[in-house]
Amino acid sequence: MSTRAFVAFVVAAAVAFAALVARDRSVDEAALQAEARGLIKDYSTALLGVLKSTMESSGPVEAIAFCNREAPAIAETASQQSGWTVARTSLKPRNPHAAPDEFERRVMTEFVAQIAGGTPTASLRHAEIVEQNGERVFRYIQAIPTAELCLTCHGSALKPEVAAKIRALYPADQATGFAPGQMRGAFTLSRKL
Template sequence: MNTPLPAALAGLALLLAVPTSAGAQDPAALQAEGAALIKEYADTLGAALKGAIDRDGPAGAIGVCHEAAPRIAAEIGSRSGWTIRRTSLKARNPSAQPSPYERAVLEEFQSRLAGGGDIATLTRAETVEENGGKVFHLVKAIPTAELCLACHGTTLKPEVKAKLDDLYPGDAATGFKAGDMRGAFSFAKRL
């Protein structure tokens, strides 16, 4: 004869049997969640950059990337549980150097572009084993827009070059043309 669990233990057993978030390991749900967060991050950062350029010119936008971009990423990451970064094969900020995983994805994206691929389709979403656990990665290419060329193009104004040299000695994130892949949004969530 089975004896029923006391109410408190029954409630605990039910709580432990229910995942903490619906679809927490469903790749399609994770991809949709990550895509929405990428859009939020890109839109928020883009608005801040445009506002700074309108107010202070391109040199003013450099401060947004230097200070506001990490803050925006941290705020969204803290709220969502995702690790949020921008990375590039030609990084401006040493902390934006790609991890081995990100480098492989960025190199694959470059190959696809060289073969005539559409930058708008350059996204990879997958779960990988990392550091003894599973991590869902969502990486999406960042195209270089006309707006970006003031700080990432081939010809920079002296005040822009001076500000970049001051904040980012060893900057490699110039020489881009409109439509080039400047880097990628790299979002990760430990499962």
């Protein structure tokens, strides 16, 4: 099975399971939060799996090209199959499409303040029902900590070939200079109620 087919399979299986668990559509916030957490777990496992295997088999420059081609598609697949919108965002985005909306910016700014106060990044999440264009929407945001592995492409001492590949694909990149434990970004999920 190709890596791409494998990722599609993992995401599809996870999403089918989540959909089964969440058949009841009445507003049960605890259930929605649990469903969001489950989707994030599967989505992040799929992303991390392909990131690690591509880094090991082909090195970071090819892994950047892979993320560029596949990361948006993985989020798209997870969204289509779950009925949620599944994405990543950041206060310092690499892909300009990951720039936060007002809600995401507010929540992530609060997260940054909490991290500065000593709260571990990995523990930060926020759920809220908001009004968007006259519709009620459940939104869920979970902080993504920077790990050692991430520094190859998001740290402050990038190899020249890595920096060059990032510049070529993302001329407006803001996503370098991170240290372990800092918030690299957040998973952002939403679902109309």
